[in-house]
Amino acid sequence: MAVRARMTDTLSIRVRDLHVDYEIFEERRAALRERLVKHQGTGRRVVRALRGLSFDVIEGQSVGIIGSNGSGKSTLLAAVAGLLPPTSGEILVSDEPKLLGVGATLLPAATGWRNIRIGCMALGMTADEVDAAIDDIAAFTDLGEALDRPLRTYSSGMRARLHFAVATSVRPRILLIDEALVVGDQAFHKKASERIEELLGTAGTLLLVSHALGTIGETCERVIWIEQGRLRGDGEAADVIDTYKRSVG
Amino acid sequence: MDNGDAPDIEANLTAVNAPVSARAYLTEMWHRRDFAVAVPLEELRSAHKTTLLGNLWHLGNPLLTIAVFYFVFGVLLQSNRGIDHYLLWLTIGVFTFRLTSSSVLGGATSISANKGLIRAIKFPRALLPISVVISHVLTFGIELSLLAVFTMASGVGLSRRLLALPVILIVHTALNTGGAFVAARLNEAFRDVQQIIPFLFRLLQYLSGVMFPIQRLLGNGIPGWAKQAISLNPVLRIIDLYRWAFLGTEVDVGATMKTAAISLALLWFGFRYFRAAEWRYGRA
Numbered sequence: 001m002a003v004r005a006r007m008t009d010t011l012s013i014r015v016r017d018l019h020v021d022y023e024i025f026e027e028r029r030a031a032l033r034e035r036l037v038k039h040q041g042t043g044r045r046v047v048r049a050l051r052g053l054s055f056d057v058i059e060g061q062s063v064g065i066i067g068s069n070g071s072g073k074s075t076l077l078a079a080v081a082g083l084l085p086p087t088s089g090e091i092l093v094s095d096e097p098k099l100l101g102v103g104a105t106l107l108p109a110a111t112g113w114r115n116i117r118i119g120c121m122a123l124g125m126t127a128d129e130v131d132a133a134i135d136d137i138a139a140f141t142d143l144g145e146a147l148d149r150p151l152r153t154y155s156s157g158m159r160a161r162l163h164f165a166v167a168t169s170v171r172p173r174i175l176l177i178d179e180a181l182v183v184g185d186q187a188f189h190k191k192a193s194e195r196i197e198e199l200l201g202t203a204g205t206l207l208l209v210s211h212a213l214g215t216i217g218e219t220c221e222r223v224i225w226i227e228q229g230r231l232r233g234d235g236e237a238a239d240v241i242d243t244y245k246r247s248v249g
Numbered sequence: 250m251d252n253g254d255a256p257d258i259e260a261n262l263t264a265v266n267a268p269v270s271a272r273a274y275l276t277e278m279w280h281r282r283d284f285a286v287a288v289p290l291e292e293l294r295s296a297h298k299t300t301l302l303g304n305l306w307h308l309g310n311p312l313l314t315i316a317v318f319y320f321v322f323g324v325l326l327q328s329n330r331g332i333d334h335y336l337l338w339l340t341i342g343v344f345t346f347r348l349t350s351s352s353v354l355g356g357a358t359s360i361s362a363n364k365g366l367i368r369a370i371k372f373p374r375a376l377l378p379i380s381v382v383i384s385h386v387l388t389f390g391i392e393l394s395l396l397a398v399f400t401m402a403s404g405v406g407l408s409r410r411l412l413a414l415p416v417i418l419i420v421h422t423a424l425n426t427g428g429a430f431v432a433a434r435l436n437e438a439f440r441d442v443q444q445i446i447p448f449l450f451r452l453l454q455y456l457s458g459v460m461f462p463i464q465r466l467l468g469n470g471i472p473g474w475a476k477q478a479i480s481l482n483p484v485l486r487i488i489d490l491y492r493w494a495f496l497g498t499e500v501d502v503g504a505t506m507k508t509a510a511i512s513l514a515l516l517w518f519g520f521r522y523f524r525a526a527e528w529r530y531g532r533a
Contacts, residue, residue, distance in 0.1 A: 011258050082265040082371045085528045092262035099369065106365045114291050121284035122370045130283075163369070 009058040011094065012174060012205040013080065018089035020050040020072075020079050020229075049075040051229040052089070059094070059173075062196070062206040064216035064223040064237060066244055072229040073209040074101070077176045080207065095173035097207075098123070100164055112147035112154070112162055113138070119166040133169055140165040140191065156183040164188075168195055175199060178209045193219065213241050266528075274524065278373045285376045289384025307388050308395065315343050318460045328461035334496060337396075337403055341491050342459035344392045348385055349425050349484055350450040355381035356429020357436040357443045360530050367530055374530050375523055378429040386422060400495050410494045417490045424483055424512035430519030434526050457484040483508040483515075 023046055049072045057063055065073050078084040080091055081099035106115045116137050120130045138147060141161045151159065160183045168175065175196070184192065196206060196219065210216050216223060216237065223240035225233035233240045269277070278285070318339055322328040329335035356378040360367070363377050393414070400407060436442040456463070456479050463485055467476055479485065486501070486508035493500045 011262060014259065014262060080265065083368065085266050091265040092259060093265055094261050094263075096371070097265075099371075101369060106369055107363070108365060110291070118284065118287060118291070118366070119370065121281060121287050122366060122372045124281055124372070125283075127283040127287060 010203075011056055011092075012059045012061070013055075013057040013094070013097075013207070014090070014092040015056075015076075015080070016054050016090040016092075018050050018053040018076075018079065018091060019048070019087045020075050020084055021046050021048050021087045022075075022084070023047075049229055050079065050086075053226065053229065053231055054089075055224060055231065055234060057205055057207070059203045059205055060200055061222060062200055062208065062220045064220035065207060065209045065226065066211075066213065066216060066223060066241070067226040067232070068248075071227050073226060074178050075229075076226065077101075077178050077207060077209055080174075081176055093174060097174035097176050098167045098170065098172035099176045099178065100160075100167045101178040106151060106163070106166075108152040109150055111150055112141070112143055115151050115162060116141075116147075116166055119163075120169055123166070123170050125170065137165045137169050140195075142187070142191075157185060157188070160184050161188050164192055164195075168199070171199070171202075172204070174205045174207075176207045176209075179211070213245070217241055271520075271524075274373055274375075278376055278379075281372055281376060284372070285380045286383060288377075288380040289387060307391065311343055311347055311392070314347075315340050318343065322460040326461075328465075332462065334403055334405060337399055337405065338492060338496060338498075339460060340399060341396060341495055342457075342488050344389065344396065345421070345488050345491050346454055346457055346459045346484065348389045348421065349428065349487075350447075350454075352382045352385045352425035353428040353432045354443065354446050354450070355385065356426075357432035357446055359429070360433050360437050361440075374527050375430070375520065378433045378523070379426060382422060382426050382429055385425070386418070389418075396495060405496060408494070408497060410497065413490075413494055417487065417494060420490075420509050420512050421487050423516040424487065427512065427515030427517070427519035430523035431515075434523050437526070437530055453482070453484060456482055457488055459488065480504060481507070481511070483511045487512075 053072075053076065065076065067073050075084060077099055078101075079086055080093070081097050083099065106119050110118065113134075116134060117130050120133070120137070121127065125133070141147070143158060143161060146154070146158060151162070154162070164184075200206060206220070208216060208220055220237050222235065223233070223237045223244075224231065225240050225244050233243055315336075319336060323335055323339070329338075332338050359377040359381045360374065367374065367377075397407060397411075432442065432446060454460075458464075463479060467479065486504050489498070489500050490505060492498045
């Protein structure tokens, strides 16, 4: 199995010496008055979420990303999705990655139907394309009448179903999943796995962040282990998961 | 990794955060135009449950505002002296001024109101303030047709000058979109901006001749710089243009040209200003 890219493989993602810092404001963001009077807001500090990460992913590969809470896994996915700009380093991709995050709420006040429509259009579908696809997407969510309710009334599992259906409706070549599978029930899990298989079968690429090592072991051939924003391990799924388990104790 | 084959293997890759040219950005926006229209359309639909009465409520606020202004400025202060069809004149002022103020205020909150979408999906963020502007233009369309009815009812009749309305609306929308872009970025950086904007617009309302003719102010012994500032006010000139179209009142051609230039310049500046900080919208 190819962990590093060979000449014969087609690269899908290349991450090179990636650093991501971001500023956080403790409690709340600075108001204008505070900025003017104190120059800098209250409790502002820089978090160095990723500190020099490098790896390649080839087409058709499924990669699990593991590490303890706060190790930088979600930051990595957001950066690859283009939602967080790198402080330094480079991220190259063969196609626009689509991110599926567990916390994604899209439009909380809008109904499930409206979230599907708007979400698909934000992903780049035209109104006609959405009209043509919406029944399939709705069927995939299995949410039934719940689609008439506002998204804020959904459980995290229901939100994940909707978001998964929307994000995979455009058949992305690169799919990034952040914990979104964990919250779903068995039925959804099965459906999602099938769609992921389908995606990987057509030379799609998957990065999957999860704390469920079982899911990672089933879905991914390769695992990247990051700790404090640095690469701790990279290799065959079973090997890396073993090492990780031993280190956690 | 930095071996000789690196260039070949990277041939099919593009950088995720590569700087996007204005042209490519606009192409991307055009590609997602349905999104910009769908958001306000569905909002209108869901906000008022598609009932006729619900849609009429959109007009409740401006009509009550007009009633208040008519009583204070028309009946009590008698600012309407020398103005034919004062009620119609006032209505045009209120409707058009509201299009600017609500577009800019809506633009200011367009980023914070769509955090969920921003965090989940990468798309040109400029579509958010634009969709707010589109939403208010749609409402304004209803108000314009109402104005046409009022104009006929008051015996003025519909003039051929109304054919210029699309051009006036384009200049007006350029100004509003530019303002919405600037307000969106400012409000993202300083969360108090959305609190301050209504007060700025209250001041601007007095300086735009919405309730009384601004020429009265300009005639008095006010400082020259204030006169200069007022006469450059693009909202004042745009309201004048609508009044010209409906009522045939005078317009200052030179000032109108300047207004068109200011509006387009604000649109251009606002777009650039908004885009320069785009990467950090929706974070933290």
